[in-house]
Amino acid sequence: MLKIYNTLTRKEEEFHPLVPGKVSMYVCGPTVYNYIHIGNARSAIAFDTVRRYLEFLGYEVRYVSNFTDVDDKMIREAHEENTTVPALAEKYIAAFMEDTKALNIEPATMHPRATQNIPEIINFVKTLIEKGYAYEVDGDVYYRARKFKHYGELSGQSLDDLETGASEHVSADEVQKKEDPLDFALWKAAKPGEISWESPWGKGRPGWHIECSVMSTRYLGKTIDIHGGGQDLEFPHHENEIAQSEAATGQKFVRYWMHNGFVTIGKDNEKMSKSLHNFITVHEIIQHVDPQVLRFCMSTTQYRRPIQYSDDTLEDAANNLRHIKTALQNLTYRQSDAVDGADKEVSQKVKDFDQQFRDAMDDDFNVQNGIAVVYELVKYANVYAQQGTVYRAGLVALTNKIEQLMSIFGIDLDAASQETSIDDEHIQKLIAERDQARKDRNFKRSDEIRDELKKKGIILEDTPQGTRYRKA
RNA sequence: GGUGGUAUAGCCAAGUGGUAAGGCACGGGUCUGCAAAACCCUUAUCAUCGGUUCAAAUCCGAUUACCACCUCCA
Numbered sequence: 001m002l003k004i005y006n007t008l009t010r011k012e013e014e015f016h017p018l019v020p021g022k023v024s025m026y027v028c029g030p031t032v033y034n035y036i037h038i039g040n041a042r043s044a045i046a047f048d049t050v051r052r053y054l055e056f057l058g059y060e061v062r063y064v065s066n067f068t069d070v071d072d073k074m075i076r077e078a079h080e081e082n083t084t085v086p087a088l089a090e091k092y093i094a095a096f097m098e099d100t101k102a103l104n105i106e107p108a109t110m111h112p113r114a115t116q117n118i119p120e121i122i123n124f125v126k127t128l129i130e131k132g133y134a135y136e137v138d139g140d141v142y143y144r145a146r147k148f149k150h151y152g153e154l155s156g157q158s159l160d161d162l163e164t165g166a167s168e169h170v171s172a173d174e175v176q177k178k179e180d181p182l183d184f185a186l187w188k189a190a191k192p193g194e195i196s197w198e199s200p201w202g203k204g205r206p207g208w209h210i211e212c213s214v215m216s217t218r219y220l221g222k223t224i225d226i227h228g229g230g231q232d233l234e235f236p237h238h239e240n241e242i243a244q245s246e247a248a249t250g251q252k253f254v255r256y257w258m259h260n261g262f263v264t265i266g267k268d269n270e271k272m273s274k275s276l277h278n279f280i281t282v283h284e285i286i287q288h289v290d291p292q293v294l295r296f297c298m299s300t301t302q303y304r305r306p307i308q309y310s311d312d313t314l315e316d317a318a319n320n321l322r323h324i325k326t327a328l329q330n331l332t333y334r335q336s337d338a339v340d341g342a343d344k345e346v347s348q349k350v351k352d353f354d355q356q357f358r359d360a361m362d363d364d365f366n367v368q369n370g371i372a373v374v375y376e377l378v379k380y381a382n383v384y385a386q387q388g389t390v391y392r393a394g395l396v397a398l399t400n401k402i403e404q405l406m407s408i409f410g411i412d413l414d415a416a417s418q419e420t421s422i423d424d425e426h427i428q429k430l431i432a433e434r435d436q437a438r439k440d441r442n443f444k445r446s447d448e449i450r451d452e453l454k455k456k457g458i459i460l461e462d463t464p465q466g467t468r469y470r471k472a
Numbered sequence: 473g474g475u476g477g478u479a480u481a482g483c484c485a486a487g488u489g490g491u492a493a494g495g496c497a498c499g500g501g502u503c504u505g506c507a508a509a510a511c512c513c514u515u516a517u518c519a520u521c522g523g524u525u526c527a528a529a530u531c532c533g534a535u536u537a538c539c540a541c542c543u544c545c546a
Contacts, residue, residue, distance in 0.1 A: 010476085030546070043546035073544070157542070161474045165542040208544085230546030231476085237545090260546065261477085262539085269538075273545050300495095301485090306478080306539075316484060316496045323495085326509065360486095368486060372494040382510050386503095443505055450507080461508050468509090 002057065002362045004226075005304065007234065007257040008154055012364055017225045018255065023059045024220040025051065026254075028212060028229035028237065029111070031068040032092035033077040036099055037279035038294075038309055039230070039263045039272045045295060045410065046260040046303035047228045048105045052408045053361055064219045065108040066212060067093055069115050070205050075194055085195045089113070099282040102291040104410045110219055114211040117218065118197045121206045124214045124248060125186045125199075133247040137177045139189025139202040145182035148243040154257065155235035162235075184240055186210050209240035213253075217245060227254040232273075234259055261306040269308055280309070292411060293318045299409040300371045302364075320375075324406065327378040328413055329470055330385040331399045335392060337465055343394035346384065350401045353377045357405055367409070374405050427458065434460070435467055 002015040017023045027047045030040050044065075054061050068074075069089035078088045097107070114121070125141055128134040134143050145151045145159075152159055159182065166181040175181070185207035190196030196203040216224055222245070229238060238257065245253040262271045265278055272279045285294065297317035301307045353373055360369035381398040384390065403413050430449050437446040450460050453469075461468045 007476095028546070031544085036546090040546050046546090071544085155541075156475055158474080162542065164474075169543040228546095232541065232545055234476085235541060236543085262546075264539075271540065271545090275543095275545055304477090305485095308484085312483065312496090319496055330510075366486085368484095368494080372486070375494060379511080386510065438505080441505070447506075459508070462504070462506095463509085464503095470509095 003364055004256050004258065005364045007259050008254070010156075013256065015256065017059065018223060021058070021060060023054050023061045023226065024224040025054075025061060025063045025226040025228065026212070026216040026220055026224055027063070027065045027108075027227075028233055029065040029067050030096065031071060031073055032089050032096065033073045034092060034274065035095050035281035035283040037272060037274065037281050038285065039279065041099070041103060041105075041282050041294070042263045042298050042307060043228070043230050043260050044100055044105050045103060045298045047258070048410060049299045049367065049408065050226075050228070050258070050303065050365055051106065052410065053365060056404075056408050057358075061109075062220060063106075063108045064110045064112065064216065066215050067096070067111060067113045068208060068211065069093070069113045070195060071208050086115070089115070095283060099286070102286050103282065103295045104292070104412060112215045112219060114206060114215075117211065117214050118206070120218055121210055121214045122187075122197075122199050124210060124217075124244070125206075127248050128186065128244065131247060133243075134186055135179065136187075136201050139187075139204055140177060140185060141187035141201055142178055142183040143186050143240070143243060144179065145184065145243065146180055148247050150246070151182070151239065151243055154239045154242060157235070184209060184236060186244070209237055210244060212237070213241050213244040213248070216241075216253075217249065222249040222251045222253070224254055226256045226258055228258045228260065231259045231261060232271075258303070260303045263307050263309050265309045269306070272309065289314060290318070293321055295410050296321045299411075300367050302367050304364075320371075321411070324374065324378055324402065325413060327381050327385075328399060328402060331381055331395045331402075333463070333468055334385045334390050334465070335395055338390045338392040338395055341391050341393065343391040343397070346391070346394035346397050349380060350377075350397050353380075354401065354405075361408075370405075371409070374402065377402060377405070427453065427456070431460070431467060431469065438462075 003012045004015045005012050025047070027043070030036055036044075051061050051063050067089070070085055074085050074088060078085045081088060083091075093113075100107075125134060128143065129136065129141065132144075133147050134141050152162055155162075163180075163182055170178065170181050187199060187201055187204050187210075188207055189201070190203040190205060194205070196205055216227070227238070227241075242253050264270055265272045265280075270276060270278060293314055294317075297314055298307060300317070300320075307313070353376065356376075357370055357373040360366050360373055363369070377398070381402065384394060384398060406413050430453060434446045434449040437443070437449070453460060457471055458469055459471070461470070
C-alpha cells in the first residue's frame with residue numbers, strides 16, 4: 001500500500017486517488033526567463049520519478065505542469081535581452097524541453113502557459129470578487145487573505161505571525177492599496193509599455209499565484225490528487241493557491257501536497273537559487289557531465305531530502321551507474337553460451353526482489369531503499385552470470401527486471417545490454433592476433449594489443465568463455 | 473521573533489524500542505599469464521547532556537550546530 005507524506009497534515013497517509021486507478025497531478029513549473037538550473041531539474045526529476053512509480057503500479061497518471069510566461073521577472077529580462085516577453089518565453093520553453101529531454105524527464109500530459117489562459121484567469125478573478133474574497137483598487141485586484149478561514153494551514157503559521165513578516169516587506173505603494181498586508185495580488189494593472197491584456201479592471205496581467213489555481217482546475221478538475229513543487233513554494237504560493245481555489249469552487253483543492261527538498265551547493269550547503277546567484281544551469285552542466293548520471297544521482301535521492309551538489313556526489317553516482325550497466329553487459333555476454341529452458345529459482349528470486357522494491361517505494365517513495373534492492377538484484381545477477389551453466393530465460397528475466405526497475409528512476413539501459421559489435425576489420429584482426437599470441441604465451445604482444453585497443457576505447461576482458469570486448 | 477527540517481563510519485545513506493541495510497572510496501583476498509569485471513572479507517556504540525525502560529540511534533526533556541520558509545525562487 002503506497003503511503004505519501006502530505007505536507008498539509010504533516011503525516012504519511014495511505015494513497016487513495018479520487019478516481020480508482022487514475023491519478024491527477026499538478027506540478028508547478030518554472031518561470032521561463034532563464035535556462036533551468038539544477039534545482040529546477042531536481043523538482044522535475046523528483047516528480048517525474050513519482051509519476052513513473054505510479055505508472056509502474058498501474059495508475060493512469062494525468063500530469064500537468066505549467067510555464068509561468070509572464071511576470072515581473074519576464075518583463076525585466078525581456079527588456080534586458082532587448083526582446084519581447086513572448087519571444088523570451090519561446091526561447092526558454094524550448095530550452096526547457098531540450099534540457100528535460102536530456103534528463104529523460106517525460107513530457108507532462110499538458111504544459112499549459114499562463115498567457116494561454118487569460119480569459120479563464122479573468123473569470124476566476126471575477127468569481128472571487130463576486131464571492132467577496134477579492135477587491136479591486138486602481139486596476140489591481142487583491143485577495144482578502146483573512147477572509148479565507150484556512151489561510152496559513154499549509155505553512156503552519158498563525159495569521160498574526162505571517163502579518164509580522166509580511167508587513168516588513170510590502171512596498172509603500174502596496175500599503176496604500178491593500179486592506180491588509182497579507183492580501184496578495186490576483187491581477188496587476190499594467191505600467192506604461194508593459195505587456196497587458198484587457199480586463200474588467202483595465203489593462204493588466206495576472207498575478208503569479210492565480211495561474212496555477214486556474215490551470216489545475218481547468219485541466220484536472222476542482223479537486224486534484226497530488227500537487228507538487230519545491231519546498232520554497234509552500235508559502236506563499238501554495239497557501240495562496242488553496243485560498244483561491246477553495247474560495248472559488250467551495251471544494252477541497254488538493255488531496256496530497258508533496259514538496260521536494262533543495263539542491264544545495266558549496267561548503268555551507270546553501271540552497272541553489274536564482275536569487276543567491278549560486279546556480280548552475282542544466283544547459284551548461286550537461287556539456288561536461290553525462291545527463292544520465294545527473295538523472296541517476298537525483299532520482300535515487302528521496303524527494304524530500306536535500307541533495308548536496310558536488311563533484312564527489314556525481315562521481316559516486318557515476319560509479320554506481322557503471323556498476324549496474326556492467327551487470328547488464330555481463331548478463332548479455334553469457335547469452336552466447338546459455339542453455340535453453342526455464343530457471344525456476346531465478347523466476348522466484350526476481351519476484352522476491354520486485355516485491356522488496358515495491359515495499360521500499362511504497363513508503364513515501366523511499367528510493368534509497370529501492371535502489372538498494374536493485375544493487376542486491378545486480379549482485380545476484382553477477383553471480384548468476386558467472387555460473388558454469390546459465391539458462392537463457394534466467395538471463396532474460398534478470399535483464400528485464402533490472403531494466404524495468406531502473407526505468408522508474410528514469411534510466412534507460414536497453415542500449416547498455418546490447419553487446420557492442422565491432423565491424424572494424426582492423427580491430428577484429430587485432431583481437432584475433434591477440435588470442436593467438438596468448439595461446440603462444442607471447443604476453444608482451446598480447447598486452448600491447450590490449451593497450452592499443454584501450455586507447456581506442458575498447459576494453460578487452462578474458463573470461464572462461466573467451467575474450468570479451470566492450471566499449472569504455 | 474514565528475514555522476518547518478536536518479545531525480548515523482572517510483563520503484553518501486537506510487534504520488521510529490531489542491545490541492547498526494546498502495552504495496562509493498580505502499585495505500586484504502579469490503579468480504586471471506598479467507589485467508579487467510565479478511565475488512568474498514574488513515571498517516561506527518548513531519551531535520551533546522539528562523530521563524523513561526529489562527532493553528533506545530529509535531520515546532521524553534534540555535542543549536548545540538547547520539539549512540530552509542516567513543519577500544521573487546523548484
